[in-house]
Amino acid sequence: MSRYWFLLLTIGMVICIGSLAAQVPGFAWLKQATGTMQNFQLYELCSDYSGNTFVAGRFNGTIIIGNQSYTSVSDKQILFALDTNGNPLWVMPLDYSYVTIRDIGTDVVGNLYVLAKYFSTLTAWGIDLPYQGSNNFFVAKFSPTGEFIWVKQAGGIGCNPKLAVTRTGECYVSGDFWNTSYLSNEPYVASSWGDLFITKLDTSGNFAWVRYIPCERGVDLLDIAVDNIGNCYITGEASWGITFGDTHLEAPSHSSIAYYAKYNYLGACTMVDQIATYSMDETSYTPRSIVPDEEGGHYLYYTANWGYYSNGSWHEQNQVRVRRTSVTGQLTQLFSTSTSQRIYPKQMFMNNIGHLVLTGSYEGQASFGSFNLNKTHGFFYAKLSTTQPNNIIVAVDPVQGVFDTYTYRSSFNNVGDLVLSFWSHGDITIGSYTSLEMSHNLVKFNSALAMQWGRSTWLNYQDISGLDLIQGDQTLYTCGSFEGDTTMANAVLRNHGASDLYVAALNQGGEWLWAVSGGGSGTDLARAIAIDDSSNLYVTGYFAGSAVFGDQTLVSSGGTDIFIAKIDAFGNWLWAVSAGGTGDDEGSDLKLNAEGNLVLTGFFSNEVFFGSYSAQSAGETDIFVARMDDAGNWLGLSYGGGSGIDRANALDIYSDGSILVGGGISQTAGFGGLHVQSSGAMDAFIGKMGSDLNWLWLQTGGGIEDDLCVDLGLDQSGAGYITGSFSESGFFGNQSLESQGNTDLFLAKLDPAGSWIWAQGAGGAYADSVRSLAVDSQGNSVISGTHTGSMTFGETVLDGIGNYDIFLSKQDTDGNYIWSKRAGGDYYESANSVVLSPSGAIYICGITSGDFYTGSGWLDPNGTTDTFVGCLMDGLENDGETITPQVQNTLVVYPNPFSQNLSIKFDNPSLADVVVRIFNLRGQLVRTLMDSPAPKGEILLTWDGKDDHNRLCASAIYLVQVQTDGRTISRKLLMQRN
Structure with missing residues (x-):
């Protein structure tokens, strides 16, 4: 089947429709086949002393880590470890409800410690954890290989506890809590607004001590850290006042304070203070990160905020600052930004040579000493000297590019490597790694900020475009393209560039059998597929740059080149051949003739080469038809066109081996000794050629606007049927059609000599597009596509459901409409390819990008756009012609x-x-x-x-x-x- 040349970003669906009777068929079943919502949320990121990276988060749907996919129908927590090269060491989905990971850390030997909250009685790793109070937490320890060691529970904490791990494996946990805490032998009741706690667990997971810090009007813990000898440092904000042991910090005028405190390994508070006091209309402070020094002091990374009235309006300003507090309490201001910048600090680290590393985000221009950054929204990495105030050694945005980047977390190891998690609005290249549009990424940099590796370790934005479908012996085959990593038929398909192509097999029940992918760093797409008597598959489309098909690599000569590849019945790539030149060249459709040779059509620009055959376009793009044997050897080439844009979209083969080709031409186009001219900007083009590739006749249809043949087919008598789009008026011989709105579709029939027999139109007030046509031996046809709003087929009116909906329509050999049907949801749906089975079934592939209703049930989209499988049968017409709202629980x-x-x-x-x-x-x-x-x-x-x-x-x-x-x-x- 052929497709619109501009349909490069659609997704595959398969629907089976029952026998072609006057009754409108209904859906017998509907199954999702592939796709996932890009719903991964990274909670925490850390590195161990060996340079491995640990990630904690949650996912819903399917994520891919390494070459393994993980699927959950509801929110699930997950932990995984990556080695120094970014390869998975182990992956651990947590099959526990009511659990949220809050923090992670490692000790010197690489054991992982996980702090998580839970909200109900829990059995984890075979151990029953009681539920006490309104909130509970546990700390669990795992070996470097991910094996469970111990877990310890406590009750009564608040929203955001944090964890710090010493080199020897002792854990400090701190956070806020309300009501009653069960950290000690005796329950402790907090003040009405909540208090702060800090506790220590020894290397066996036993609570060594707990300290409660009373607060007057609520408290937030914002960071926690430990030094090399086991001291713990905390910082955050408290309202009105807070008391650490015998030291009370009071905020004037019932405002807030930014506190910091130090506890030794025995639980004694050895240092406590606040950044400053302030009132509501003066300066405030927000601490972001605290880092111990080697002498028992610490560095604090924070913002200073204030505002003022001017001309009756309140204006806010802030500065990012770093200051050191020595072990004796002496203060040294090390760095501050100007007040006119929008800089948001996140994390601070100490590198292996004693420099502070500052990270965060910025908007617009950001200056760090003599270093200037500029991006709408970016990430900054700055090295600050600890001995010379305001000495910024370097400041960069390591994620360069014109697209915005938004960072989540970063980690720093003992040799100065930085691992950064971020997502971007567009494709960004960092060294040899290219991020996908709207994707989550992990990228590792060494101490010199050279990129070491990059991973898109979870499935995010995916777009799978199913553009063709054929039927073999009890098996369906489809092809298309996908963006982002995806899963299909239990296989992980990794994307290596802007888009890769896929070929997949399904049984007639709609279950995926196998799937394979091909492609490279550029844009690659499979447009059409054919099958021989031995169930070998042949696929064509285009690729850019280099593309890998199994063990074979093709390299394009220009922008995009044509590829033809062969696959056996089990999904193994057998060979791949390319054709093209310096311009953009694409394969649109291919068929097998009675001799088992391939016939291929498409379009090309400039000079192209098909093996030893060559062609030169007369205009922007010209049409080609080529022949090839089943071993990939070129047998012949024919081409034609004019000075404008000419392209072929579809072909079919007569019983005598002659060929019918359809597409569009603009201006005057020549094919051999024959010439045709368009009536408007572009006309639908149909041409017949002999098996020797010599043109026999040409025909056009259309009007003064853009008109195009999208697909065509032949019946047993040799009559040709074509379908496509037209605007305003369309003329097909003596037949004239008037569009009802923006763009309508046409269906027309020609005799074997190329004379028009009849033409029919269908459409509505908006844009309606036909995508595919299938014809049975008796000349009955089925067309499919997408429509907006109401659409009329003869006497039948289909009302729109959402923005774009699927339509299906059956016509008899004289063009009379037998039935028409719609399906869809709130957003975008389209049926892209239709095939008639000898048994009378119809198979269709297309897309959905929202909640999709067929009358027998809803499908919720798992991804940006989804693939699904379904079947319609006579006698099963359901209420799919009317849509009722889907119930979303109590939301x-x-x-x-x-x-x-x-x-x-x-x-x-x-x-x-x-x-x-x-x-x-x-x-x-x-x-x-x-x-x-x-x-x-x-x-x-x-x-x-x-x-x-x-x-x-x-x-x-x-x-x-x-x-x-x-x-x-x-x-x-x-x-x-x-």
Whole structure:
């Protein structure tokens, strides 16, 4: 089957429709086959003393780590370790409900320690952990190979406990808590606003001591660290006042203070102070990171914030600062930025030669000493001398490029290597690593900031485009392309560039049998597929740069080149051949003739080579038809075109071996000794040639606008059927059609001599596009595609469901409409290829990018766009012609769509932590609306359409996600700015 030449970013779906009767068929089954929401959230990142990297997070759907995929139908926590080269050492999905990882750390031998919260009675690693109070935590220890060693539980903590691990494996845990704490033998009751705790676990997981720090009006712990001799350092913010042992820190005028404190290994508080005191309209301070020095003092990384009124408006400013507090309490200011910059500190480390490493994000211009950075949103890495104030040794954004980057966490090992997690808006190249658009990434840099390795270790933005489908003996085969890593038929398909291509097999029940991929660093796409009598497959399309097909590598001569590859019935690549030149060349369709040779069509630009055959385009692009044997040897070439844009989209082969080709031409085009001219910008083109590739006749159809033949087919008598798009008026011989709106579709029939017999149109007020055509031996045809709004087929009107919906329509040999059917959801759906089975079934491949309803049930999208498998049968017509809202548990969002403020209402079943977040369709976090404990009952929130940086979000589709009481519910919403 042929496809629109511009359909490069769609995704595969397979639907089976029953016998072709006048009755509208209904869906018998519907199954998702591939795809996943890019829903991985990284919680924490750390490195051990050997340079290995440990990652903690959660996922929902499918993620890929190394060459193994992991799937969960609900939120699941996961831990994994990567070696110094970025290869997986071990992976551990945690099959426990109501668990959230909060922090991780390692000791000198590489043992991993995990701090997690849980909200119900839990059995973990075969050990029963009781549930005490409103919140509980556990610390678990694992060997360097991921083997469980011990776990220790405690109850009554707050939202954000943090963990620090000494070199010898002792653990310090600190955080806030409410109500009653069960850290010691006697329960401790906090003040009404919550208090702070710090506790130590020995190397066997026993609590050595616990200290409670009373607070007047709430407290936050923002960082925790340990030095080489076992002292622990904490910093954060407290409201009104806080008391460490005999030392009370008081904030004037009931404001807040930024505190820091030091505890020795016996639990004695040996240092405590605050950055400064302030009132509500004066300076405030926010500590971000604390790093011990080698003498018992520490370095503090923080922001100083203040504001002022001017012309009746409040203006905020801040400075990023670093200061040292010696073991005796002497203060030294080491660094500060100017107040006019938007710099957001995150983490600070001490490298192996005694320099402080500052990390964070910035917006616009950022200056660090003599080093200037400039990006809309970027990441900074700066080295600061600890002996000379304001001595910035180097400051860079290691993730260069024009696209914004947003960082999550970073880690630093003892030899100065930096591991950074980030996602970007577009493709970014760092050394030999290229990130995908809208992707999460891990990249490791050495101490000189040279990139060591890069990994997209989880499935994020994927786009699988199924563009063709054929039927073999009891097996279906499909091909297309995908962006990002994906899974199909239990196989992990790794993407190596902008997009890679795939070929996959399914049984007639819609179950995936196998899948293989090919491609390289550029844009690669499979457009069409054919099968021989031995069930060998032949696939064509295009590739850019170099592309790998099994053991064979092809290198393009120019922009994109044509490829033809052969695959056996088990998915093994047998050979691959390329053709092309210095321009953009693409293969659009291919078929096998009775002799077992391939016939291939497409378009090319400039000079191209097909083995020893060559051609030169007369205009921007010209049409080619070529022959090849089943071993990949070129047998012949024919081409034609004119000074404009000419391209072929489809072909079919007559019983005598002659060939019917269709596409579009602009201006005057010549094919052998024959010439045709378009009536408008582009006309639909149909031509017949003999088996020797000599042109026999040419025909055009269309009007003054852009008209195009998208697909064609032949019946047993040799009559040809073509389908495509037209605008305004379309003329097919003596037949004329008038479009009902923007773009309509046409279906027309020609006799074997190329004369028009009839032409039919269908469409509505908006853009309607046909994608594919299949013809049976009696001349009945089925077309498929996508439509917007209402669409008319003869006397039948299909109403739109969402923005773009699937349509299917059957016609008899005289062009009379027999039935038509729609399917779809809120967003974008399309049927891209249709094949008729000898048994009377119809197979279709296409896409969906939202909740998809067929009448027999909903499919929720797992990814940006999804593949699914289904079957329609006569006698099973269901209520798919009407759409009812899908119930999303107890989560309600209104109004939807909205322009300014969105109300979010849901039921919280019990006292528990509640997390409410807004994501975009790429899976990036846009806004956190709530992350705190909440009582049982109804919760009502409002989203003002802004992100976490108070910037207005663009009109788009978003996802609101609520996590509470161990469950996750979500709802799609549409923001439409006025």
